[in-house]
Amino acid sequence: MTFEQGPIRPPSEAESLFIRVTRNCPWNKCLFCHVYKKQKYSRRTVEEIKEDIIAMHEASLKVKAYALKAGDGVNITRDTLEYVYRREPELLQIALWLYKGGKNVFLQDADNLTMPAEKLAEVLSFIKEKFPTVERITTYTRSKTVSRRSVEELKMLREAGLSRVHIGLESGYDPLLAYMCKGVSAAEHIEAGLKAKEAGLSLSEYVMLGLGGRALWREHALETARVLSIIDPHFIRIRTLTIRQGIPLLEKVQTGEFQPLKDDEIVREERLLLDNLDGTGYYISDHILNLLEEVEGDLSHDKAAMIGVIDRYLDMPPEERANFRVGRRVGIYRYLDDMHDARRYSQVESLRKRLQQEGWDEDEFLDDFRGRYL
Ligand code: SF4
Structure with a gap:
């Protein structure tokens, strides 16, 4: 009972079922990213993906049969999980997913909208057919890729079952996007975000604090706020740049060309971003690397409170x-x-x-x- 799994998912998808649609990242050049650096991008065929979905479905039937044997009826309980763990631990991932409700699916890896829309729609429909309880299917994608899709294609994907796209916006400042080899412009970010929303997709944009470094932090904050205010995504998710082994940016840090910000400087950058940000979506700081995780709320009425948290920190001795x-x-x-x-x-x-x-x-x-x- 095997199926392919990719290396990452957003924290908000921790309880989702992971279905690998493409492998790795077709771009793979961003200077701050380490995730797929040694792996080549490839597309999986619809048949390969369907085989995985069938294997997952069979696994789910086995788990349900174990639940009946364990006396749990149709419900997957902690007892069912223990039962599965003792007898067939390879089913545990599916058992856990069912235990959490079996409602959410996340498609891996970095940019699944590179798949022809009709083929991806076929995969989405097949997921819905095999798992009728699924309510939400989400995926990572790139603004560049979405900007090349028509609104009709995006609508077709939504109708086939796609609920949300997670996009790494990172910054709205063009010179910084170019420096970091993001492969997309602020205008393309805007075009992609607006298209996704027009197609009825839920939109989650990721911003990377600290990305401007000492030289460009101000422009990064202001332009990112400008671009996000135009897109007004449903979710803005905050990440913090981390200099670590395996990222191309490390070399520029070692030569002194890129000077990373310290924590307090990043907090000031976030304040500038928030102060200039308008929108109606939800601002979330759902990552352990963010210093102030509690800067979170609805932009339409919690902005002052969020800035208040930042000021509370900055005002401390x-x-x-x-x-x-x-x-x-x-x-x-x-x-x-x-x-x-x-x-x-x-x-x-x-x-x-x-x-x-x-x-x-x-x-x-x-x-x-x-x-x-x-
Ligand atoms: S597009 Fe995403 S996954 Fe690909 S290199 Fe850039 S940050 Fe990494």
């Missing part, structure tokens, strides 16, 4: 900010209020003291720690 940064990065804190827990606060202070004794520069330690996350 430098020592308190340093305490929060360390605590957040090593997983002791999640939110600013976590610092009020005296036990956790002193745990962070002990760690800081140890770093000092071991001769660490705190910023270097934090950069090093950040680079270890996926």
Whole structure:
């Protein structure tokens, strides 16, 4: 019972069923990205994908049969999961998906709209046929690819079952998009985003804080806000640039050509972005690498509160900010209020003291720690 799986999915799709439609990334040139660097892009045939869906469907029938045997009726319970784990652990992924409701599917990998629209529609219809309980099917794609699709094609995909596209906008500033080899312009981002919305697709755009570095942070924030305000996507998801092994940008950092921002500078950049951002969608900071995860809300009425969180952080004395940064990065804190827990606060202070004794520069330690996350 095997089926192909790609390496990544958005955090919001953690409980989805993953179906691999294409392999890797057809572009694969962005300087900040490490994900597919050693792998070549290829398309899978509709037959190959259908074989995977059939295998997943058979797996789901087996899991349901185990549920009946375990006395759980048609429901997949924790007992069913244990039963499956003991007898056929390779079914666990499907069992977990059914346990979570069996409603969401995420198509892998980086840009599935490269597949001819009729073929992708055939795959989407087949998913719906085999899994009638599925309510949401989403995929990653690139603005460049969407901009080349007609609204009619996108509508056809929506009618076949596609619910949402996740797009890496990263920045709205053209010179920065070119520098980072993103392979798309701000105008194409806008065109793609508006087309997706016109076709009735839910739109999730990813922004990368810190991408402008010391030289372009201001333009990055302002132009990204401008482009996003025009598109007004349903979701804006925040990511933070991380300098790590495997990204081409590392070489430019080592030569000094690109100077990354420190955490507090990134927070100021985010403030500028938010201050200039208009929209009606939801702004989400759903990634461990973002310093202020609680900057989140509905742009139509939570913007002041979100900026308030940023100002609360920036108004803290430098020592308190340093305490929060360390605590957040090593997983002791999640939110600013976590610092009020005296036990956790002193745990962070002990760690800081140890770093000092071991001769660490705190910023270097934090950069090093950040680079270890996926
Ligand atoms: S398009 Fe996406 S997956 Fe491809 S290289 Fe760029 S960031 Fe990575």
